Amino acid sequence: MSDAATLADHAGPSRGGRPDPHHDSTREADLPPLDDTTRMTAHVCQAAGCLSLRSDEVAKLLSERLHAGGVADVDVKRVGCLGLCAAGPLVHVPETGEMYGGVTPDSTALDDLVELLRTANPENGPRPELPSFFTRQTQIVLENSGHIDPEDIDDYLVNHGYEALRIAVTELTPEQVVEQVLVSGLRGRGGGGFPAGRKWQAVAAASATAGTVAASAASSNGAATGRDGRTYVVCNADEGDPGAFMDRSVLESDPHRVLEGMAIAGYAVGADKGYVYCRAEYPLAVKRLKTAIRQAKRRGFLGEGIAGSSFAFDVEVRLGAGAFVCGEETALLASIEGRRGTPRPRPPYPAVSGLWGRPTLINNVETFASVAPIIRNGGEWYARTGVGPSKGTKVFALAGRVVRTGLIEVPMGMTLRDVVYDIGGGIIDGRPFKAAQTGGPSGGCIPAEFLDIPLTYETLAEKGSIMGSGGMIIMDDTSCMVDVARYFMDFSRDESCGKCTPCRGGTTQLRMLLDRISEGRADLADLDRLEQLSLMVKRTSLCGLGQNAPNPILSTLRYFREEYLAHVTDRTCPAGVCSFCRVLADRAADGSGAAGGAAAAGTGAGTAVERDAAESAAVENDGVEEVAVA
Amino acid sequence: MSMRTLTIDGVEVVGTEGQSVLDVARANGIPIPTLCHLDGLPDVGSCRLCVVEVQPSGRLVPACMLPVEEGLEVVANSETLHAHRRQIIELLFTERNHVCAVCVANNDCELQDRAQELGITHLDLCPVSPKLGVDASHELFAVDHNRCILCMRCVRVCADVEGANTWGVSGRGIDARLVTDAGTPWGESTTCTSCGKCVQVCPTGALFAKGRSVAQAKAQRPYLPFLARTAGAAR
């Protein structure tokens, strides 16, 4: 793809702006006077996307050159994600509201920026017109992202940091905290969408019962194991969906907010220990989280006697090790306990019997990150955003064939069209929108006819997809839906833990069937097999991974059946992706090479040739063309 | 012990607290096929053969891990459930290389029995045909991975009854395999006590005593519930 074109669209003009989040009018006044003479600040994004384009060097070079140029009244600040990752490295100047993209260390953009910062006067001139990427967003979870230095607790503190925790532990009872979360209508942002308040209630209740039982047991035998009577809070940061980076960005940009949410939850459910289970693939997020924990302990926001109360809460980071299934809560708990991450049937639910058999509250990063604003401003305030039973905002990782990719936060209920065309700037090269994939390997594809549906838990489920954790991949006519389904099934097969039969064997068979279809070796009976087996795997699998693994197939069969039929009956791939189809069709047309492919395709299951091909395809990681060559 | 009245397949039955739906169904002659379940071992609910439909939601739950509850209503046998069960058995057949005619457990194999009960005559799906080996390094026993269905009975009996923890599982998904110790040959295992319980609990011919030929294996395991009780008490 042409990245130059992509960048030119928003970075070329090098100017954009960023709206002030709703209570931002007070924010800049709150900033500590870094230097009495600070005229302007330059926020240099230090999240993984921009860092990979050496934004750390940009920050260093910028201050050096400003210093060398005798500009002493501009402060360079390292901040978290600015959102428009496609245009990185990004530099934002809040005083003028301007955003500069593509500021790489060796670019002229950097020199231009130095010059601009030397001369620009925030008092002068109108603020730039803001692109809709920013104006259409409502930032609650991301309100600090790109504004504060994620490695500096003071910066968090002057932006209402730990205010909600102080309010919770000094002014509210645990019941009142739970009440506010219930009123807010906040639902689990990890994908399930279970009302957070009800989960908290259940854990608080289990904790109260279990606590008293254990307390009496401990006092009678005097030998507490250290786990008796404990309740745990677990933050699920095992963001495994391919194409999703919401949690990474929140942890990299505003780690304290997640810790604050966990501590408030701990107070509400009666827990004194929290774990963040974070992917090992996110080293920067882990590093910033650990820094944040250290700082919070030193300032008394974690540890004993939080904010002068008797409440104690501690947080530890546990690393995942590359297993998607660990996003499932019972598998995640097994992994924290140092075991293979295999799920177990529920009930009992973790709320009653979780870590080491103790009551455990599990929410994901975004859910915990929503808690502090809810406590600070009240549940009713939060519930004013959103529609129906889907309250508040949702962070999406917008990626794929859309012009502006990046991290966005929109009110629940915004239409898919607005997200794709207003915020995302439409499809690259003006091609037609084909489908939006939400929910990753557990979700489905929403076709163009539903561009005007509001994005809520309910409507997405109705259309055969799920909200998921917020990955949103936009596809145009260059994507083959059979190939997309095959890609996700390949993922699910690789990530299946292997414990239950339907998921272990079913995902393997589904992937083999999709191989046959995309390689032009399938017949109509295979299409029936595919659908039938998908339904069976969905119903009988043990955990969410298996139960949702067939969704990409079922949703593409529902909306793009004609593409499957084209592969099966015409042996062509309308999008031109499945090259093996073309090879076979060509061979069949000129009558050569029929033995390996076309002939076998008609005869159904079981020939040796077919089995070998399926087997070799099964061990290929990827490689439509490779198979074709072989 | 308090009694619970529940309905299975429209029949009102009575169970006691702590029993599973499977226990109660069996006591009342209602057939529910199982594979990974074995009396005396802790249940894992992984083969999914015993899934039943909980009414009114229609959610499928393994009967072996579904505790009885007052007023619970489940469907244990229906055309859909039988179709699901047939397909589960079929998946087990396709993922390894099961050839009854040359198997030591022919006629004493639970996989074979279930297939016959469910009326499976042929396979509709393509076999995966993995190339798997046989570990015959142990002086008394051997393991043939071609016949393993990953029911974990051997892993559980070794950990929970014998306490040796020799058996484990390596890899994941379709590549999950039984292993002894750290992938060391069974004969070189430092933890194996050669007690042979794993061989007795194996539902297929994956684990067998050496020197037996085709269709000569006979599982002996009536002792298991007693052993399990003793092991449980000791813990």
Next chain:
Amino acid sequence: MLQTAPRAPSDDKRWRMVDTRMRRLGFSPDGLIEVLHTAQEAFGYLEPEALDYIGASLGVPPSRVYGVATFYSHFTLKPKGRHTCVVCTGTACYINGAGAILRRIEDDLHVRPGETTEDEEVSLLTARCIGACSLAPAVVLDGRIQGKLGPDDVMNRLEQL
């Protein structure tokens, strides 16, 4: 019989890192994954002796240590090359051409994902998603994320390592 604490497989100083981590975790069996991370960081991979030693120290049977080490794709039981190249195969990267990059590396260096070149220079790995979707297709060379590269660019940078 007097039980003695397990001894480190060698005098290698890196074992101290592993020992320190185990001590901090109170030699609890729950810390297994954390300790495996530390050992892999220190040695680059998990050799059989490391698995034995860690299992013995934490009181986890060998079958469980091995089961955990092979369950998680982050852990590797084979030594890595001097350089590592991780190709992200997340959805955004996939539809933006990660497959072509992977095939090019496989063809040019004669390695498959999970393998190391014969000269032990480069280990090729794939990741399910590194969360750098805006930079798709993304590749991680020696721990540094590089985005929006074509197969040629990747080969060039690999040669420069």
